[in-house]
Amino acid sequence: MNARIDAAVAACGRTSRPTLIVVSKYFPVEDVRLLASLGVKDFGENRDQEASAKAAAAADASLRWHFIGQLQSNKARSVVSYASSVHSVDRVSLVGALQKAKAAEIERQREKALSQRERPETLDCFVQVNLSGDESGGRGGADPANVLELAERIDAAANLRLAGVMAVAPLGGSARDAFGQLAGISAEVVARYPGATAVSAGMSGDLEEAVEAGATHLRVGSDVLGARPGVG
Ligand SMILES: *Cc1c(COP(=O)(O)O)cnc(C)c1O
Numbered sequence: 212m213n214a215r216i217d218a219a220v221a222a223c224g225r226t227s228r229p230t231l232i233v234v235s236k237y238f239p240v241e242d243v244r245l246l247a248s249l250g251v252k253d254f255g256e257n258r259d260q261e262a263s264a265k266a267a268a269a270a271d272a273s274l275r276w277h278f279i280g281q282l283q284s285n286k287a288r289s290v291v292s293y294a295s296s297v298h299s300v301d302r303v304s305l306v307g308a309l310q311k312a313k314a315a316e317i318e319r320q321r322e323k324a325l326s327q328r329e330r331p332e333t334l335d336c337f338v339q340v341n342l343s344g345d346e347s348g349g350r351g352g353a354d355p356a357n358v359l360e361l362a363e364r365i366d367a368a369a370n371l372r373l374a375g376v377m378a379v380a381p382l383g384g385s386a387r388d389a390f391g392q393l394a395g396i397s398a399e400v401v402a403r404y405p406g407a408t409a410v411s412a413g414m415s416g417d418l419e420e421a422v423e424a425g426a427t428h429l430r431v432g433s434d435v436l437g438a439r440p441g442v443g
Pocket residue numbers: 234236257279280379413414415416430431432433434
């Protein structure tokens with residue numbers, strides 16, 4: 212996987228290398244531990260129940276957990292207890308729920324006097340953009356027209372940090388076109404919020420296109436871990 216990323220970076224003449232997030236959904240925590248022993252620090256999960264169990268089971272490994280799936284507001288409390296970032300912020304109500312949950316989590320940790328070095332005061336948030344061009348959401352995310360409003364809400368929240376944007380390329384469409392569109396949206400966000408430079412894009416099937424379009428975070432599952440047990 213690292214060779215594949217290096218080749219993609221070299222092919223388009225980039226000087227910066229994106230962060231690899233290994234998507235460990237459906238795989239047991241033993242696989243997470245094995246990858247951690249090989250130096251992987253960033254893991255992605257898309258369901259709270261599974262993610263919280265794995266994060267607890269690997270709590271000693273000081274890993275960064277990225278929440279990448281559709282998130283119900285009532286799960287925000289749990290997600291902020293282990294995740295360092297949420298890549299799937301797609302609506303204003305979720306921004307409110309995450310801010311409230313993160314503030315409560317910080318308070319809870321103060322009472323327990325946990326180390327602030329291990330537990331930052333802000334949660335990194337990515338605005339997930341729907342690139343499928345239909346209202347129904349396709350593979351999730353906010354309508355491109357609503358991205359700046361969501362960015363503004365995240366930026367205004369005391370315990371959230373606007374990291375940037377995220378997208379999943381639409382099924383059947385051109386990943387290059389989709390990630391090109393995402394790069395344009397990212398540029399609009401960065402023009403207003405200069406620190407929000409992160410672009411989370413690229414999975415096993417379209418990593419090269421994402422690297423070429425400037426992705427800073429890749430979310431790769433099956434090409435590292437193999438086919439997911441029990442799913443396609
Ligand atoms: C599962 C998943 C991935 C990883 O997909 P692979 O094709 O296995 O690399 C990336 N992003 C999201 C949002 C996912 O749900």
